[in-house]
Amino acid sequence: MLAEIITIGDEILIGQVLDSNSAYIGKELNKIGISVYQITSIQDDRKQILKTLAEASQRVDIILITGGLGPTNDDITKKCLCEFFDDTLVRDEKTLRHIEHLFEKYIDTPISNLNRDQALLPSKASILHNEYGTAAGMWFNENAKVFISMPGVPYEMKGLMEREIIPKLVETFDRPYIIHKTIITLGLGESAIAERIEKWEANLPVAIKLAYLPNLGMVRLRLTAKGEDEAHLKDIIENQVTALYEFIGDIIYGFEDEDPIEVVISRRLTERKWSLSTAESCTGGRLATKFTQAPGSSVCFMGSMVCYATESKIELLGVPKELIEEKSVVSEEVAKAMAKGARDKFHTEFAVSTTGNAGPTKGDSDAEIGTVFIGIATPEGVTAHKFMFGNHRDKVIGKSVNKALELLQKSILNYKAKS
Amino acid sequence: MLAEIITIGDEILIGQVLDSNSAYIGKELNKIGISVYQITSIQDDRKQILKTLAEASQRVDIILITGGLGPTNDDITKKCLCEFFDDTLVRDEKTLRHIEHLFEKYIDTPISNLNRDQALLPSKASILHNEYGTAAGMWFNENAKVFISMPGVPYEMKGLMEREIIPKLVETFDRPYIIHKTIITLGLGESAIAERIEKWEANLPVAIKLAYLPNLGMVRLRLTAKGEDEAHLKDIIENQVTALYEFIGDIIYGFEDEDPIEVVISRRLTERKWSLSTAESCTGGRLATKFTQAPGSSVCFMGSMVCYATESKIELLGVPKELIEEKSVVSEEVAKAMAKGARDKFHTEFAVSTTGNAGPTKGDSDAEIGTVFIGIATPEGVTAHKFMFGNHRDKVIGKSVNKALELLQKSILNYKAKS
Numbered sequence: 001m002l003a004e005i006i007t008i009g010d011e012i013l014i015g016q017v018l019d020s021n022s023a024y025i026g027k028e029l030n031k032i033g034i035s036v037y038q039i040t041s042i043q044d045d046r047k048q049i050l051k052t053l054a055e056a057s058q059r060v061d062i063i064l065i066t067g068g069l070g071p072t073n074d075d076i077t078k079k080c081l082c083e084f085f086d087d088t089l090v091r092d093e094k095t096l097r098h099i100e101h102l103f104e105k106y107i108d109t110p111i112s113n114l115n116r117d118q119a120l121l122p123s124k125a126s127i128l129h130n131e132y133g134t135a136a137g138m139w140f141n142e143n144a145k146v147f148i149s150m151p152g153v154p155y156e157m158k159g160l161m162e163r164e165i166i167p168k169l170v171e172t173f174d175r176p177y178i179i180h181k182t183i184i185t186l187g188l189g190e191s192a193i194a195e196r197i198e199k200w201e202a203n204l205p206v207a208i209k210l211a212y213l214p215n216l217g218m219v220r221l222r223l224t225a226k227g228e229d230e231a232h233l234k235d236i237i238e239n240q241v242t243a244l245y246e247f248i249g250d251i252i253y254g255f256e257d258e259d260p261i262e263v264v265i266s267r268r269l270t271e272r273k274w275s276l277s278t279a280e281s282c283t284g285g286r287l288a289t290k291f292t293q294a295p296g297s298s299v300c301f302m303g304s305m306v307c308y309a310t311e312s313k314i315e316l317l318g319v320p321k322e323l324i325e326e327k328s329v330v331s332e333e334v335a336k337a338m339a340k341g342a343r344d345k346f347h348t349e350f351a352v353s354t355t356g357n358a359g360p361t362k363g364d365s366d367a368e369i370g371t372v373f374i375g376i377a378t379p380e381g382v383t384a385h386k387f388m389f390g391n392h393r394d395k396v397i398g399k400s401v402n403k404a405l406e407l408l409q410k411s412i413l414n415y416k417a418k419s
Numbered sequence: 420m421l422a423e424i425i426t427i428g429d430e431i432l433i434g435q436v437l438d439s440n441s442a443y444i445g446k447e448l449n450k451i452g453i454s455v456y457q458i459t460s461i462q463d464d465r466k467q468i469l470k471t472l473a474e475a476s477q478r479v480d481i482i483l484i485t486g487g488l489g490p491t492n493d494d495i496t497k498k499c500l501c502e503f504f505d506d507t508l509v510r511d512e513k514t515l516r517h518i519e520h521l522f523e524k525y526i527d528t529p530i531s532n533l534n535r536d537q538a539l540l541p542s543k544a545s546i547l548h549n550e551y552g553t554a555a556g557m558w559f560n561e562n563a564k565v566f567i568s569m570p571g572v573p574y575e576m577k578g579l580m581e582r583e584i585i586p587k588l589v590e591t592f593d594r595p596y597i598i599h600k601t602i603i604t605l606g607l608g609e610s611a612i613a614e615r616i617e618k619w620e621a622n623l624p625v626a627i628k629l630a631y632l633p634n635l636g637m638v639r640l641r642l643t644a645k646g647e648d649e650a651h652l653k654d655i656i657e658n659q660v661t662a663l664y665e666f667i668g669d670i671i672y673g674f675e676d677e678d679p680i681e682v683v684i685s686r687r688l689t690e691r692k693w694s695l696s697t698a699e700s701c702t703g704g705r706l707a708t709k710f711t712q713a714p715g716s717s718v719c720f721m722g723s724m725v726c727y728a729t730e731s732k733i734e735l736l737g738v739p740k741e742l743i744e745e746k747s748v749v750s751e752e753v754a755k756a757m758a759k760g761a762r763d764k765f766h767t768e769f770a771v772s773t774t775g776n777a778g779p780t781k782g783d784s785d786a787e788i789g790t791v792f793i794g795i796a797t798p799e800g801v802t803a804h805k806f807m808f809g810n811h812r813d814k815v816i817g818k819s820v821n822k823a824l825e826l827l828q829k830s831i832l833n834y835k836a837k838s
Contacts, residue, residue: 015446284711292703
């Protein structure tokens with residue numbers, strides 16, 4: 001069962017908007033055994049839309065289209081679908097009532113004909129209810145192919161996927177299972193890993209596909225198996241993972257869950273009724289952003305002191321001024337004092353701190369660009385480690401965030417006292 | 420002059436990685452007058468790669484390929500390019516020395532044959548030096564088409580684009596000018612705007628294309644003109660913008676620079692030697708992340724108090740406990756006290772605060788989901804405003820960030836006392 005995602009809209013092609021929709025759709029389809037064969041991003045252009053729809057229907061079984069469903073003249077997806085399926089627009093009463101309701105409840109301006117016209121929908125389409133917006137989704141069946149059209153606004157698209165499209169795809173198609181298992185390694189580059197696992201890789205069953213995903217200091221190895229028998233697929237993957245330990249057991253750090261590491265950390269903290277705070281210099285609020293992403297995070301995450309200025313480290317986190325003068329603001333001692341400061345100020349069990357020089361020029365410290373110290377405070381004490389994260393600002397900040405999360409998770413797992 | 424971007428790698432198709440590379444490439448190409456006609460994301464699959472290369476060369480003049488250049492077996496782009504151009508691999512001595520240098524300087528593990536083999540490159544390619552990594556870029560000329568291959572690691576790709584590819588494209592092609600002007604409006608939805616500017620839109624010169632970009636509380640109107648005469652293009656766009664004021668002058672808030680609003684704010688603060696801090700509850704560090712994105716931001720951005728817990732608002736920002744008890748944590752008064760607290764604690768001229776209920780369930784406050792208060796403290800006083808940002812968590816947080824930046828910029832522009 002193959003799918004193609006088509007995004008319509010110049011804003012992606014000119015780089016004005018990042019295509020996060022396709023990543024989300026790809027992930028959700030994979031979970032139900034549908035592989036994305038291709039993602040195609042095209043312009044708001046009638047000819048190109050029609051051509052791409054025709055080509056995609058040659059390549060795959062399911063075509064998911066996002067974008068171009070707004071009420072204004074530059075939105076032409078609905079018209080193009082009508083032309084493609086030789087269809088006409090008819091008023092959908094349920095959609096009209098929903099549009100009127102949204103305007104009454106949430107929108108200050110009065111409803112207009114352009115808004116009402118969003119309820120004009122192709123007669124051949126099954127209409128998919130868009131809880132969060134005025135552009136309905138559409139589902140077409142044509143020559144054993146399915147075409148699905150969704151708005152490009154991310155939270156509207158997600159609502160449609162969750163409530164309407166995924167259930168309908170599950171109901172409509174017999175799908176294989178796609179099992180991914182992603183192993184997280186730390187400490188070796190991808191070529192060094194490849195050499196160590198050469199023999200193992202050569203003997204992988206053909207049903208299993210291996211990919212190396214190097215990223216900011218960790219290499220993830222992704223094993224993928226696809227087939228009808230879920231239990232069997234899981235078995236052969238688990239067997240290969242077990243075999244892999246013989247070759248690189250020393251650098252396997254863990255497995256990638258469905259959930260990112262900050263969600264795993266939050267869950268464990270919440271279960272144990274522990275709490276967390278952060279003190280961020282070079283990561284500038286990115287750790288706090290991670291921990292406040294998920295609903296319910298306020299249960300375990302108390303807050304962050306983003307102390308970009310040296311003065312704030314002293315006044316707000318209580319880092320001794322003399323310590324900074326003696327050791328420099330980018331130092332093991334200051335990282336420890338920051339972590340301890342956050343733990344004290346926010347009254348949390350755990351705290352993590354970052355201080356470093358991300359470049360491109362040296363800041364308040366003489367430390368070489370790329371130098372980062374990460375501190376961890378637990379009920380058992382405070383530690384800090386030094387890292388050299390290279391010569392590129394984005395890389396240094398990104399690696400700092402990943403490493404801080406990694407050290408934090410380890411220290412939480414190691415802390416047995418209250419567990 | 421049309422281009423296509425091809426990304427190679429299952430990780431984008433299964434949603435494991437977000438395709439930020441294509442957005443970056445699209446933006447940079449636009450700046451030099453090259454339009455991206457299509458972005459195509461495909462699997463690490465020989466047949467699909469060869470087919471897509473052939474099809475793309477029918478569609479466009481310039482094909483930019485990212486991904487699949489690593490040292491491991493799953494990286495097959497180089498082999499496919501050899502097959503496509505009927506070419507063979509030869510050792511590039513300069514690349515070999517660079518790989519050896521990177522290993523000596525930055526990498527703990529010894530260099531291996533797999534690494535050295537990254538210096539084996541197609542004989543027909545011009546080799547592009549990758550300062551930040553071991554995978555060289557490649558540039559092929561074939562039948563008046565250009566094919567460019569880059570690694571998928573974002574900062575390596577960016578380094579290649581900046582130092583090698585953009586200069587070479589500029590040198591190789593006569594290009595038209597592409598002028599974008601994006602007008603930011605606040606306060607009306609896209610359909611209401613469309614009605615007000617109907618007459619103006621109908622009379623737009625054919626050379627100008629209009630797009631509506633609604634996003635989290637602001638609608639951006641993008642005008643695009645393409646042609647040989649840069650001055651003329653700028654003129655006709657400016658004339659249309661002037662004409663537009665007649666219809667929606669009351670809701671035009673400003674123009675989108677090359678730079679995002681937080682960069683514009685930082686620049687103005689730095690010029691005036693003013694400083695900024697933030698106190699973030701419902702935005703959870705996202706404002707700090709924005710302000711610490713750019714190099715040099717430590718000059719004006721002092722830090723952020725991310726006080727997710729009510730207790731931290733009291734202890735660390737000095738919000739009076741009685742005020743919270745009386746008015747609730749999500750209130751105009753608390754937003755003001757938070758902004759004032761940040762301004763005092765970080766000793767800054769300006770501070771912005773956010774407190775709200777992003778949902779999906781009610782937190783420490785009884786406020787309806789979607790309620791957000793944003794406070795602004797300046798040398799002239801403190802204000803706060805209430806907003807209702809809807810029923811979806813991501814939407815509420817995203818709108819809060821945008822609105823906070825907007826109010827902040829306005830208050831900085833309005834503050835004349837020291838200017």
